[in-house]
Amino acid sequence: MSSNDSHAVNETRLRVRYAETDQMGVVYHSNHLIWFEVGRVEFMRQLGFSYRDMERNDQRFIAVVDVKCRYKAPVHYDEEVLVRTKLKAVRDSVIIFEYELTLAQTGALLAEGETTHIVTDANMKVSSLPQKYLEVFRAAVGK
């Protein structure tokens, strides 16, 4: 697979909702984590997987164990945000995603983040990614 593999980065757009703003007139900072998740799900869809099916059919869950977010610029109501998601690392039971939020119109950096996940079964016990996911995830790391 070449280093510019189009599967390796997902770009998803979303528009800021009024409910996501706070009285400072900008997006409240916990919403960035929800947007990271939107990116993560679309990243997986681009790889050919549905996280919904992974939960339903394979009884595997990707629980968040660590979150980091650096806020670079305020985000405003009705702006279009580009969420760029990529895989930083994958091991049997650990997955690390990286995110970049930019303003779609100008490319200005809004925030950067990283989430670490462990794979669990339906009882929240640490488990491992089914082979079919693991292979595709590994091929997508760091691209």
Place this chain on the structure above:
Amino acid sequence: MSSNDSHAVNETRLRVRYAETDQMGVVYHSNHLIWFEVGRVEFMRQLGFSYRDMERNDQRFIAVVDVKCRYKAPVHYDEEVLVRTKLKAVRDSVIIFEYELTLAQTGALLAEGETTHIVTDANMKVSSLPQKYLEVFRAAVGK
């Protein structure tokens, strides 16, 4: 049971969170529904029930089928809100709650609402309230 039965109305206080405000400088209107639920759960706790246990142990769920809310005055960050919850009606599989939100400090009316619920089992099929809940709920109606 007398008409001024103290079990018949629940009063719960909560403080407005920054995350609940929007860029208009007031609480975003969907949060009132979340506060109604806080009131509903405390109402049940006051009757001697835990909604958590009802779900866990009795496999009964109270799904929302109808919501009405009239907003009377804006609510601001850090204000203390009093949620008054009472039961309007109970039938085997239908429960109707009424709510009043007031500003704790002044008693000013902030919002009024009503939620209608159907009782379901874990598969979202219409079911009925277990007898132990039904009796206590019936005694608390309209008080």
Place this chain on the structure above:
Amino acid sequence: MSSNDSHAVNETRLRVRYAETDQMGVVYHSNHLIWFEVGRVEFMRQLGFSYRDMERNDQRFIAVVDVKCRYKAPVHYDEEVLVRTKLKAVRDSVIIFEYELTLAQTGALLAEGETTHIVTDANMKVSSLPQKYLEVFRAAVGK
């Protein structure tokens, strides 16, 4: 303007986020109000207006004073929801929107709702819609 004016109904799609679900395994019911707002904003954009600019440039706000929602079917994670928004009524300082949420894939009805708004100035005093909005809004009623 003809009665089947394409400006009169807005259809907007959104995908259910994980954060919008609750432990019953379906979308928590306050999110529908947020989706109504997404529809409302897109409805206005389709009419040629930006609600953001109305706030910024004209200092007019559309505050929610009444909300009704009837939930017809549970909505699940990752489903695509179609939000149909139309104007029910417009007066100088009052606007009533109607909404229909359906499952994009099947057309199944998920919820119906209505929101009533008053037009305010930046100090939350009742005001009226600037003429440029009022004319276009009136033309779009009930279509």
Place this chain on the structure above:
Amino acid sequence: MSSNDSHAVNETRLRVRYAETDQMGVVYHSNHLIWFEVGRVEFMRQLGFSYRDMERNDQRFIAVVDVKCRYKAPVHYDEEVLVRTKLKAVRDSVIIFEYELTLAQTGALLAEGETTHIVTDANMKVSSLPQKYLEVFRAAVGK
């Protein structure tokens, strides 16, 4: 001021809301950031300040520029969470808070986090804490 100054750590309790859970049956991870803020505001109140007044009267805002959260155990609906907040560092325009979330009933650790803030004016320009806050904050660091 002694090293066990009771002003130096704030402990606030909150009860998990249904709306905060997701379909995994536990609290969705972005809510922890909202709880950190609840702790932060109560910490300031304990020091004798109202963050609301700081915004209103002094036109100073505490914008989040960095968030870290490590999730140690899932949090469930209706559980009581103890938020312990303390100040890690204070400089003219930078404030760093630390948080610990534990289960009130057992003391079990649920999450640990840290938020870094810059002080801004109403136009989001970097500013500094008014002297009256700065002195009290400095006295409370690391206690």
